[in-house]
Amino acid sequence: MSSLESFSPFTFNEDQKIAAGLLENFINDPVDRVLILTGHAGTGKTSMIQALIRYAQDKKHPVVLLASTGRAAKVVAEKAGYSSETVHKHIYTLQADETDDDKKMKKLVFKLRANTSPETAVYIVDESSMISDHKTESVFIKFGTGKLLSDLFLYAGNKKVIFVGDPAQLPPINTLFPPSLNRQYIRENHRKTVAMASLEQIMRHGHDSGISYNNVQLRKAIAVNNQVYLKLKATGFNDIKLYFNLDSLVSGYVSNISEYGLDENIFITYSNALANEVNLKVRALLFPGKKVIRKNELLMVVMNNYKFDISNGEQIVIDWIDSRAEHRAGLNFRDFTGQVKDVNGYRAVSGKLMEDLLYTRTPFLSNEQEWGLYKDFMVRLHQKGIDAKHPEFLSELISDPWLNAIRARFGYAVTCHKAQGGEWERAFVVFEPSLFMQDKVYQHRWAYTAISRGMKELHLLDNRCIF
Structure with missing residues (x-):
């Protein structure tokens, strides 16, 4: 030894x-x-x-x-x-x-x-x-x-x-x-x-695991930079389940959330656009008829926030959300309280949430929106008698509640890059057509990263690359 x-x-x-x-x-x-x-x-x-x-x-x-x-x-x-x-x-x-x-x-x-x-x-x-x-x-x-x-x-x-x-x-x-x-x-x-x-030796999965089998095949292709077409084997494995349309995959995901909880399930997409679409579909099943964010929602932070010490990719569970939206600089904000999942478990956070990003196809503001938010901040500072050279400017910049509002999206479905570094009991994965516009080695890397997020089960939307 x-x-x-x-x-x-x-x-x-x-x-x-x-x-x-x-x-x-x-x-x-x-x-x-x-x-x-x-x-x-x-x-x-x-x-x-x-x-x-x-x-x-x-x-x-x-x-x-x-x-x-x-x-x-x-x-x-x-x-x-x-x-x-x-x-x-x-x-x-x-x-x-x-x-x-x-x-x-x-x-x-x-x-x-x-x-x-x-x-x-x-x-x-x-x-x-x-x-x-x-x-x-x-x-x-x-x-x-x-x-x-x-x-x-x-x-x-x-x-x-x-x-x-x-x-x-x-x-x-x-x-x-x-x-x-x-x-x-x-x-x-x-x-x-x-x-x-x-x-090199895999310890997590059994020899009859479809997750393990596909991961091995994908790694072999990646290791030799092999420009072969992406292929995944689903038949004959008990830990892989196929769905034939997006709605049935989303429904299966919600059923697993209801039975096992959010912490044990993840839905992975290639694009932000599909992640947004799936998030809205999941919400429609979890909270029928409720379009506005509400208590117990899961959010994923999309931008580091230094006012609250929250990192990009961390999750927030909403405890309370203001029913009234506040409009400023062409954007919508809501006061909230919630729990951040970090390295020490959960910790409380309260402040303002930038609501617009919850419903957009992309996880960031446009340059025009950023500039408008900054100009609004400068106007408010001017009213306080503070300019960019004032000694209090920096502290105002890092503490302003609107400029430093939490930027997050619904966290039920995430892109593969956002899921990287995490692991769940079950992974629900969609191989979008736009993925196949990338080079073949990237396709294999994406597939490997997405599939290996699931430790016990893999749920896939049927695709021509799956047999």
Whole structure:
């Protein structure tokens, strides 16, 4: 038994023993600074993380457990029994504001925090396939250089970083592969020596599992960059059920929600438009005749909110919603109270909800709407005698109840990117025609990511790619 295995409540298989030995070597090596631990769904990555945390601490290495999204941080914290937070929350801090000269708007600027961890600290980053090194910047917010992976390396300095993830999953948006799980990319672009460990043996599903069978076939195609047509096998498997129209799939989803609860079921789409359509269909069955958002609704946050410390992708359950809508800057707002599902369970939140995004085909405002909201904010500040150079401007910017209203959509159906990092007992999946306009490797990645969200059952809308 390896020393690391002694910190696990489970006996490792041969595959895990090899990975454990490589992890031990990395922790104790004075030179290596980056290790990539890859493994597909059900190979025991989280169990390995749990043992690794205890082993590293025993070797006097403080551990910081991070994840790419709020949902992923919640999942790994629950399973590993160790506190976790998002990479964004850990490495960035609000420092100042700056003016966008093109739009004459102020942006919140988040800089890297000072790293106070000892040099022996180890950073473990779960669901690393979602960490981008592609420059991104929103209308109101700027994070560091805009490149999350680059900023993480800047923050970590010479401390050890372990990236954990599934290389077959969807890469970050606008990228062809997950850069944090690519040894060559890190070597060439970040000048780091990179150790590797992998888990291959599936532990979660039985040999007669249709989920496992299809995942294996999809991974094989992805691994060799195979440009074959996407095919999924549903016949002969008890854990896969086919539906022949969207309404019957939605009805089956609602029946499972009613029997098992929202936490155990997820509906996954390719497009935001279909997610919106399904959300409205689900609501029509759960709340007949009720068009306005109401108590017990499930929402999914679509934009980080720093006033309430809520991350993009986190879920909110509504406890109370104002029956009166408030109209401002051409948008509709409602006061609400609710519960946020985060890494510590549930916590209360109350404020304003931007209602418009609940019913739109896209999860974001147009540039004109953003600009109108900002102009309304500036008019109200002017009435207080505050301009953009005033010392109180920044605090007003981050506390304004309308500018910082929760931006969310109904959370019954989500796109695959939003579901990434989570897992449910049952996944309901639609392979939309627009998916097949993407290249074939992307189709396989999408299918693999969507299917592997379901741990026990897979419910599919029939499609020409399914046999």
